[in-house]
Amino acid sequence: MSGFIQEHGALWGTLTVIAQIGLFMVVLLIALAFILLMDRKVWAAVMMRKGPNVVGPFGLMQSFADFGKFLLKEIIIPAGANKTVFLLAPILTTTLAFVAWAVVPVAPGWVVADINVGVLYLFAISSLGVYGIIMGGWASNSKYPFLGSLRSAAQMVSYEVSIGFVIVTVILLVGSMNLTEIVNAQGGGIWTWHAFALDHFPLILVMFPMFVIFFISALAETNRPPFDLPEAESELVAGYQVEYSSTPYLLFMLGEYLNIVLMCALMTTLFLGGWHGPVPLGDMVDTWPPLLLNLAAVAWFALKMLFCFFMFAIVKAMVPRYRYDQLMRLGWKIFLPTSLAAVLIVSGYVVYMGVQA
Amino acid sequence: MEVIAFWILAVIVGAAAVFVIAARNPVHSVLWLILSFFTSAALLVLIGAEFLAMLLVVVYVGAVAVLFLFVVMMLDVDFVELKQGFLSYLPFAALIGLAFFAEIAMVSFAGGGEGTRIQPSPGADSNAEAIGLVMYTDYLLLFQAAGIILLVAMIGAIVLTLRHRPHVKRQNIAQQTSRRRADATELVDVAPGKGI
Numbered sequence: 001m002s003g004f005i006q007e008h009g010a011l012w013g014t015l016t017v018i019a020q021i022g023l024f025m026v027v028l029l030i031a032l033a034f035i036l037l038m039d040r041k042v043w044a045a046v047m048m049r050k051g052p053n054v055v056g057p058f059g060l061m062q063s064f065a066d067f068g069k070f071l072l073k074e075i076i077i078p079a080g081a082n083k084t085v086f087l088l089a090p091i092l093t094t095t096l097a098f099v100a101w102a103v104v105p106v107a108p109g110w111v112v113a114d115i116n117v118g119v120l121y122l123f124a125i126s127s128l129g130v131y132g133i134i135m136g137g138w139a140s141n142s143k144y145p146f147l148g149s150l151r152s153a154a155q156m157v158s159y160e161v162s163i164g165f166v167i168v169t170v171i172l173l174v175g176s177m178n179l180t181e182i183v184n185a186q187g188g189g190i191w192t193w194h195a196f197a198l199d200h201f202p203l204i205l206v207m208f209p210m211f212v213i214f215f216i217s218a219l220a221e222t223n224r225p226p227f228d229l230p231e232a233e234s235e236l237v238a239g240y241q242v243e244y245s246s247t248p249y250l251l252f253m254l255g256e257y258l259n260i261v262l263m264c265a266l267m268t269t270l271f272l273g274g275w276h277g278p279v280p281l282g283d284m285v286d287t288w289p290p291l292l293l294n295l296a297a298v299a300w301f302a303l304k305m306l307f308c309f310f311m312f313a314i315v316k317a318m319v320p321r322y323r324y325d326q327l328m329r330l331g332w333k334i335f336l337p338t339s340l341a342a343v344l345i346v347s348g349y350v351v352y353m354g355v356q357a
Numbered sequence: 358m359e360v361i362a363f364w365i366l367a368v369i370v371g372a373a374a375v376f377v378i379a380a381r382n383p384v385h386s387v388l389w390l391i392l393s394f395f396t397s398a399a400l401l402v403l404i405g406a407e408f409l410a411m412l413l414v415v416v417y418v419g420a421v422a423v424l425f426l427f428v429v430m431m432l433d434v435d436f437v438e439l440k441q442g443f444l445s446y447l448p449f450a451a452l453i454g455l456a457f458f459a460e461i462a463m464v465s466f467a468g469g470g471e472g473t474r475i476q477p478s479p480g481a482d483s484n485a486e487a488i489g490l491v492m493y494t495d496y497l498l499l500f501q502a503a504g505i506i507l508l509v510a511m512i513g514a515i516v517l518t519l520r521h522r523p524h525v526k527r528q529n530i531a532q533q534t535s536r537r538r539a540d541a542t543e544l545v546d547v548a549p550g551k552g553i
Contacts (some may be wrong), residue, residue: 080384082384083385085385085388115407116407116483116485117407117408117484118482118484119413120408120411120412120415121411123410123411123415124414124415124418124419125414127414127418127419127420128395128414128418128419128424129417130419131391131423131426134423134426134427134430138384139429146430150427150430150431153423153426153427154427157419157420157423158423160419160420164415198445210514325528326528326530329530
């Protein structure tokens with residue numbers, strides 16, 4: 001980004017970057033409105049209900065109606081709450097969720113900040129997400145939110161470890177932490193995507209399980225069912241969100257869904273080939289207009305993200321909630337050793353087969 | 358541009374560090390501490406050490422500070438009482454502060470004053486590569502020793518907290534899933550009026 005600013009001058013470059021960020025945020029928010037609806041529709045379809053179908057055609061405007069409702073309600077702050085922290089928590093959650101999107105490449109060259117340590121940046125920002133929940137739970141000055149936030153802290157810290165190791169396997173295969181380079185390494189068609197890794201044939205036995213582990217850990221990291229223990233309504237009412245209403249609640253929900261979509265984007269980038277289609281383009285790259293190719297790239301990226309989100313949604317509808325000790329057992333006793341072994345195997349493969357030259 | 362950013366971040370780090378000890382509420386103290394960690398990471402980005410910055414955020418802000426917050430929230434310590442003897446520690450704290458300051462000053466000025474700049478990645482393309490090259494060649498032994506010390510600390514913590522209580526029923530998931538109908542139920546043909 002600083003190179004970009006130097007290229008285009010201090011004023012024009014800065015304005016362009018700000019415009020890029022603004023555009024990205026608007027597109028993301030509008031897409032999120034429909035993704036929220038998709039979540040509810042999938043859930044409803046599994047239960048053979050219709051789901052939201054009143055506002056607009058097929059209920060398409062439902063999220064916007066909800067948005068208006070949240071904005072117009074009164075913000076209630078509990079008497080014993082720690083006011084500053086109480087209001088800071090949802091703002092922090094949403095801000096962090098947006099900030100993480102800066103490094104996600106959606107098409108060749110279409111990324112706000114193409115930094116060298118992109119994967120680590122995403123990992124760092126998503127590990128900060130836990131603060132919004134802890135602060136919200138503590139500042140509410142109430143038992144259930146506090147219990148919910150404690151659960152979420154333990155849960156997110158536990159699953160971050162296995163997510164980290166899974167990411168390391170991909171980094172080892174590519175030899176770079178830059179997200180654009182990770183995507184480019186999977187440009188040779190569906191068999192080179194890291195979820196399958198057929199170009200390093202025996203590694204599919206390692207990489208596909210890693211993809212599955214990443215998916216399950218992402219569910220736990222974003223507090224989605226079956227790991228939604230921080231807000232388990234049968235035990236904790238609504239967990240850390242009990243005391244929140246109106247706009248602060250909206251911000252929490254927004255941040256949560258942004259994180260879910262971010263995890264989908266991360267899965268797409270690391271394992272499903274990012275913006276590349278399942279068949280390599282070959283000569284078309286030179287003959288077709290670049291804008292058309294970029295739009296096709298965005299379409300592929302969005303399609304894969306929607307597929308990941310569909311899996312998130314259908315898991316929510318089909319799988320019963322885990323008990324807390326089962327959750328911890330899965331994270332520490334199964335995923336951690338498995339992913340650690342995978343790091344050993346992949347690094348051994350990379351060294352002895354000379355993958356990175 | 359970079360100078361402005363440096364001063365803004367430096368002021369935030371300093372102010373947050375002061376608030377860590379000045380805040381009345383211990384949870385607020387930890388939150389200020391997190392802010393100062395995070396801003397230090399931003400300072401590291403500013404000198405080009407992006408890998409170190411991200412590690413600082415992942416390890417300290419993302420994991421260690423969460424545990425701090427966890428403990429401070431759970432403990433019901435009377436911090437007003439703890440702060441009673443606050444001033445009596447002042448000479449000791451001043452001594453430690455002075456030592457830190459002297460160390461940082463020595464590092465800053467030992468290189469040769471004005472012309473020396475901190476090099477984030479000497480002899481390599483990126484920060485991560487430079488650290489890896491040094492850590493796994495020159496300081497391999499120290500690195501391994503540090504790892505073993507951490508392992509020992511971990512085992513120690515587990516040994517201290519592990520206790521086997523005799524009458525606790527534990528779930529064995531493998532046993533549960535391998536259970537068949539024959540293991541659990543029995544069909545008894547009861548003759549009428551006899552009972553089992």
